[in-house]
Amino acid sequence: xxxxxxxxxxxxxxxxxxxxxxxxxxxxxxxxxxxxxxxxxxxxxxxxxxxxxxxxxxxxxxxxxxxxxxxxxxxxxxxxxxxxxxxxxxxxxxxxxxxxxxxxxxxxxxxxxxxxxxxxxxxxxxxxxxxxxxxxxxxxxxxxxxxxxxxxxxxxxxxxxxxxxxxxxxxxxxxxxxxxxxxxxxxxxxxxxxxxxxxxxxxxxxxxxxxxxxxxxxxxxxxxxxxxxxxxxxxxxxxxxxxxxxxxxxxxxxxxxxxxxxxxxxx
Ligand SMILES: Nc1ncnc2c1ncn2[C@@H]1O[C@H](COP(=O)(O)OP(=O)(O)OP(=O)(O)O)[C@@H](O)[C@H]1O
Ligand SMILES: [Mg+2]
Numbered sequence: 001x002x003x004x005x006x007x008x009x010x011x012x013x014x015x016x017x018x019x020x021x022x023x024x025x026x027x028x029x030x031x032x033x034x035x036x037x038x039x040x041x042x043x044x045x046x047x048x049x050x051x052x053x054x055x056x057x058x059x060x061x062x063x064x065x066x067x068x069x070x071x072x073x074x075x076x077x078x079x080x081x082x083x084x085x086x087x088x089x090x091x092x093x094x095x096x097x098x099x100x101x102x103x104x105x106x107x108x109x110x111x112x113x114x115x116x117x118x119x120x121x122x123x124x125x126x127x128x129x130x131x132x133x134x135x136x137x138x139x140x141x142x143x144x145x146x147x148x149x150x151x152x153x154x155x156x157x158x159x160x161x162x163x164x165x166x167x168x169x170x171x172x173x174x175x176x177x178x179x180x181x182x183x184x185x186x187x188x189x190x191x192x193x194x195x196x197x198x199x200x201x202x203x204x205x206x207x208x209x210x211x212x213x214x215x216x217x218x219x220x221x222x223x224x225x226x227x228x229x230x231x232x233x234x235x236x237x238x239x240x241x242x243x244x245x246x247x248x249x250x251x252x253x254x255x256x257x258x259x260x261x262x263x264x265x266x267x
């Protein structure tokens with residue numbers, strides 16, 4: 001069953017067509033990877049889908065409802081939540097309080113929200129840090145917190161914007177395991193990621209965005225062999241490597257840092 005249907009969504013920033021008539025659909029239970037070079041429009045597409053930006057044209061349906069132009073909180077209440085490339089917890093609140101705030105979307109009972117938050121902190125491996133102010137967390141722990149907060153809203157569709165950027169291979173492997181478990185519990189996942197090892201291991205299907213346009217879609221194995229994808233994103237080195245090895249740094253420039261829209265071209 002289709003959970004998300006995106007039809008010809010477009011967004012322009014001045015003269016720049018950041019997202020150019022993008023259409024795709026996502027099946028319930030699927031893990032879909034979204035890849036492409038820096039500035040390809042991946043985060044902008046997330047912003048459009050989750051109501052943080054308004055598309056100029058196109059339509060978005062989530063679980064049968066037209067959500068085009070709904071505000072982010074309404075979309076989140078419907079069960080579609082995203083994490084941010086540049087993580088932004090409530091810095092003065094503790095780790096636990098951050099997750100409780102998110103859990104309060106679904107309940108008014110503080111005790112229930114707290115219980116759920118404690119469970120989620122155990123799940124993401126932050127239970128020992130639960131009383132730490134979010135401001136003092138390391139990058140991997142902030143990423144864990146970001147995942148915990150997103151899960152606390154009880155999403156049907158979880159959208160992850162580079163949750164593994166900047167993590168060591170061991171840390172990103174841990175994340176990979178968490179995302180897989182979330183998916184096995186029935187949550188559909190849409191994942192922006194530059195860490196190709198993770199994209200290959202997790203995704204059932206991959207979409208490739210380049211200059212705002214979808215240039216390829218298919219199984220991970222088919223997409224990494226696609227000439228256009230190699231030229232636009234992966235590079236010849238990746239193509240010649242043949243298989244994705246353990247610890248393979250993936251496309252040049254990894255590990256990626258948190259970077260804004262003004263990040264330099266990867267190559
Ligand atoms: N608010 C904005 N105002 C103007 N231009 C923007 C804005 N947000 C993004 N852009 C531009 O739109 C294009 C797409 O940016 P976007 O952040 O969506 O890329 P991305 O694929 O997420 O890249 P990265 O892999 O570096 O995160 C870029 O050229 C960027 O500079
Ligand atoms: Mg981005």
